[in-house]
Amino acid sequence: MPDQPSIxxxxxxxxxxxxxxxxxxIALAKKEISEKVSNTARNLTYVVAGALVGYSALIFLLLALxxxxxxxxxxxxxxxxxxxxxxxxxxxxxxxxxxxxxxxxGIQTLKKVSLVPDKTIETLKEDKTWAQNKxx
Numbered sequence: 001m002p003d004q005p006s007i008x009x010x011x012x013x014x015x016x017x018x019x020x021x022x023x024x025x026i027a028l029a030k031k032e033i034s035e036k037v038s039n040t041a042r043n044l045t046y047v048v049a050g051a052l053v054g055y056s057a058l059i060f061l062l063l064a065l066x067x068x069x070x071x072x073x074x075x076x077x078x079x080x081x082x083x084x085x086x087x088x089x090x091x092x093x094x095x096x097x098x099x100x101x102x103x104x105x106g107i108q109t110l111k112k113v114s115l116v117p118d119k120t121i122e123t124l125k126e127d128k129t130w131a132q133n134k135x136x
Contacts, residue, residue: 029120066091
């Protein structure tokens with residue numbers, strides 16, 4: 001009779017292979033999550049840096065727009081004080097509406113980002129099937 005491994009030997013091999021597989025899956029999950037977090041952080045850094053530069057430009061643009069609206073109101077014979085106030089108020093309302101729309105868009109986009117390690121979950125499912133086939 002050829003050398004057949006004993007049941008104890010098979011169980012030992014299965015345990016060792018299962019332990020090794022589990023360690024590899026944990027390492028894969030850590031790596032995958034780390035990559036996703038790193039990519040998200042880098043992209044958020046670009047967004048913040050661009051927003052800061054754009055914010056500076058936007059302030060001057062809004063001031064210029066307020067002055068333009070104020071001058072248009074003065075041309076309509078509205079008191080300079082009221083024209084200035086209304087110019088800033090109109091621009092503030094427009095900027096508030098625009099910023100709300102941009103914030104909501106950003107929130108929707110961030111909700112779509114998944115930090116779940118999809119590849120690892122898939123391989124864990126495959127490993128479960130493999131282990132079940134080994135046992136049967």
